[in-house]
Amino acid sequence: MTTHRTATPPRPGGDDGGAHVVGAATARCPLASHVFEMAMEPMDVHVAQARRTTATVLKQWSLPEAPAEDARLVVSEFVSNAIIHGSGDVRLRLRHDDHELRIRVTDDSTAPARRRRASAASLGGRGLHLVACLSLRWGVADGGRTTYAVIPTLTEAPPCRRTT
Numbered sequence: 608m609t610t611h612r613t614a615t616p617p618r619p620g621g622d623d624g625g626a627h628v629v630g631a632a633t634a635r636c637p638l639a640s641h642v643f644e645m646a647m648e649p650m651d652v653h654v655a656q657a658r659r660t661t662a663t664v665l666k667q668w669s670l671p672e673a674p675a676e677d678a679r680l681v682v683s684e685f686v687s688n689a690i691i692h693g694s695g696d697v698r699l700r701l702r703h704d705d706h707e708l709r710i711r712v713t714d715d716s717t718a719p720a721r722r723r724r725a726s727a728a729s730l731g732g733r734g735l736h737l738v739a740c741l742s743l744r745w746g747v748a749d750g751g752r753t754t755y756a757v758i759p760t761l762t763e764a765p766p767c768r769r770t771t
Contacts, residue, residue: 640704641668647697649690649714657686657699668703674760677741678708681756684734685712688720688754706761707743712754719751 643664647653661682665675682699689697695715702709722735738745742756 640702643699643701645699647686647699649693649695649697651690653697654683654686654690658683661699661701664701665703665708670703670708670760674708674758677758678710681710681738681741681745681758682712684738685710685720685754685756688712688734689714689716692716692718692720703760706759708758708760710756710758711748713749713752715752717751719747720754721747 641664645657645660647657658679661679662675665678670678678701682701686697686699689712693714693716698711698713700709700711700713702711720735722739735745738756742758745754745756747754
């Protein structure tokens with residue numbers, strides 16, 4: 608079963624993949640703080656579901672397209688890594704406030720995510736480099752169980768997107 612916690616419930620009659628709304632966001636002056644949480648079994652099909660759900664939530668929160676696209680890519684990478692390298696259920700948490708979107712993906716593994724150096728022939732090993740380019744900062748918390756990234760949603764560009 609998938610559990611959602613969101614500021615805006617899914618639309619009636621919409622396909623929520625068996626999701627259940629269990630909470631709402633809290634308001635903060637002058638900006639509102641939005642929180643969304645989702646738990647899923649570690650199955651490949653849930654990467655696409657997490658990406659689609661993230662897109663829907665960020666659209667409901669009226670995030671601009673560029674940071675929303677960056678967030679979808681980061682969610683895909685983090686959820687994929689949690690499914691492939693982690694253990695137990697995968698939990699996604701999105702929080703938007705103060706011009707930032709914070710993305711957290713947690714599983715039960717204590718092995719932290721780490722960047723690798725991929726050769727030209729490697730099929731994998733580039734995802735966390737991409738995350739580093741798209742985010743203001745990223746890292747690992749909770750003894751290796753959580754991987755997080757912070758994406759700017761207004762004017763500050765991530766390091767790889769800055770122009771000189």
